[in-house]
Amino acid sequence: MILGIIGDDFTGSSDIANNLKKSGMQVSMYAGVPALSPNEAKEQSTEAAVIALKTRTVPIKIAINESLKALKWLKDAGCKQFIFKYCSTFDSTKEGNIGPVIDAIMEELNTDFTIACPSFPDAGRTVYYGHMFVNGKPLNESGMETHPLTPMTDHNLVRWLNYQTVNKVGLIDFQTISKGSDTIKQKITSLKQEGYKYALVDTVTNDDFDIICNGIKDLPFLTGGSGIALSLPKIYKSKGLLSANDFNLPQNNSNSVILSGSCSNATLEQIDIYKENNPSFYISPDEAMNNSNLIEEVFLWIKKNESLSPLIYSSSNHKNVVEKQKQYGLEILANKIELFFEKLTNKLVKDNFGKFISAGGETSGSIIKGLGVEELKIGKEISPGVPALWSPSSEGGKPISITLKSGNFGQKDFFSRALTALSN
Numbered sequence: 001m002i003l004g005i006i007g008d009d010f011t012g013s014s015d016i017a018n019n020l021k022k023s024g025m026q027v028s029m030y031a032g033v034p035a036l037s038p039n040e041a042k043e044q045s046t047e048a049a050v051i052a053l054k055t056r057t058v059p060i061k062i063a064i065n066e067s068l069k070a071l072k073w074l075k076d077a078g079c080k081q082f083i084f085k086y087c088s089t090f091d092s093t094k095e096g097n098i099g100p101v102i103d104a105i106m107e108e109l110n111t112d113f114t115i116a117c118p119s120f121p122d123a124g125r126t127v128y129y130g131h132m133f134v135n136g137k138p139l140n141e142s143g144m145e146t147h148p149l150t151p152m153t154d155h156n157l158v159r160w161l162n163y164q165t166v167n168k169v170g171l172i173d174f175q176t177i178s179k180g181s182d183t184i185k186q187k188i189t190s191l192k193q194e195g196y197k198y199a200l201v202d203t204v205t206n207d208d209f210d211i212i213c214n215g216i217k218d219l220p221f222l223t224g225g226s227g228i229a230l231s232l233p234k235i236y237k238s239k240g241l242l243s244a245n246d247f248n249l250p251q252n253n254s255n256s257v258i259l260s261g262s263c264s265n266a267t268l269e270q271i272d273i274y275k276e277n278n279p280s281f282y283i284s285p286d287e288a289m290n291n292s293n294l295i296e297e298v299f300l301w302i303k304k305n306e307s308l309s310p311l312i313y314s315s316s317n318h319k320n321v322v323e324k325q326k327q328y329g330l331e332i333l334a335n336k337i338e339l340f341f342e343k344l345t346n347k348l349v350k351d352n353f354g355k356f357i358s359a360g361g362e363t364s365g366s367i368i369k370g371l372g373v374e375e376l377k378i379g380k381e382i383s384p385g386v387p388a389l390w391s392p393s394s395e396g397g398k399p400i401s402i403t404l405k406s407g408n409f410g411q412k413d414f415f416s417r418a419l420t421a422l423s424n
Contacts, residue, residue, distance in 0.1 A: 001049055013051075120225045257356060341366040
């Protein structure tokens with residue numbers, strides 16, 4: 001095993017696993033620290049292991065502890081290089097969790113420098129002079145400023161990361177990158193001499209990743225979004241470290257269901273398009289908080305529409321979300337909705353449902369928990385950053401196909417595309 005990745009949520013983990021897979025690596029994705037022993041993992045053909053955690057919005061101490069457990073497993077499994085993967089929109093608060101987790105991993109690995117490269121131009125995320133843009137708009141004007149859990153109110157990521165760590169954060173700007181990988185290495189040496197432990201890295205196009213990765217390939221620990229996973233495998237391949245094996249998603253003829261908790265603008269538009277011609281069921285905050293029979297009622301409705309790939313969603317506009325968070329409490333409401341999706345998924349997988357489409361990072365974590373899967377194989381890409389996934393077994397005792405979509409990812413007709421991809 002060559003590369004070990006710690007993801008702070010499930011959609012982001014499938015995103016980086018997808019990029020590694022399409023760049024030529026054999027990838028296994030695990031839901032939490034695997035029960036499989038590191039020695040057993042060494043005997044498999046996996047070249048990159050992604051451990052998907054649910055640590056983006058938990059208390060900082062819990063995020064650190066879970067991340068260090070994952071790191072230990074990856075080290076014991078023989079990984080030589082490591083990535084801490086977070087969202088390409090740097091989802092976090094001023095306190096964390098990105099900075100504190102990076103600090104803890106750096107200390108554990110006894111390394112004195114790393115990069116932060118969150119961008120993913122294929123999905124419209126670029127960084128220019130340390131400032132992030134989403135489809136050309138500043139991050140804090142892209143809709144992320146109203147995120148219910150991690151509102152991004154500043155698009156200067158050097159400044160944002162500096163809030164989260166006592167270490168100094170520098171910048172490797174696009175002009176440095178344009179001069180080549182040797183210039184990047186020189187810049188890193190200079191930053192280290194000046195007492196910096198981090199460098200935010202500009203990325204304007206996907207071509208930048210080849211230059212960046214050749215400039216940072218000797219660093220034992222990297223952090224960022226999934227973009228760097230497009231170029232790292234090329235370096236491993238040039239060293240003769242990769243095999244030529246491949247994995248194709250098995251055919252799945254069981255029933256499908258779509259579950260969405262994301263409140264991003266992209267997901268809200270995808271929901272509106274899908275429900276025009278397909279059955280849908282809206283889970284209101286009031287119902288989630290007060291209806292003790294909600295799961296059974298929704299399950300019975302799904303059964304009536306089981307052959308029609310029904311959509312169940314709690315997604316809503318920002319104004320409604322804020323109003324209900326004030327009424328019930330942000331964490332209380334979020335936990336209630338996540339528990340609803342977990343229990344509903346568990347009930348569905350024990351019935352005759354074997355294809356699940358999830359929208360939203362927190363929602364996806366709940367769905368994976370409800371499915372009871374541990375290892376996921378990476379299939380073909382549905383849209384940039386979103387692959388089809390497959391697990392040989394689940395809580396229902398059968399194989400399942402699934403896709404985990406980050407809120408802002410996917411085409412307008414993503415749900416229909418995903419249903420086709422999981423069925424073929």
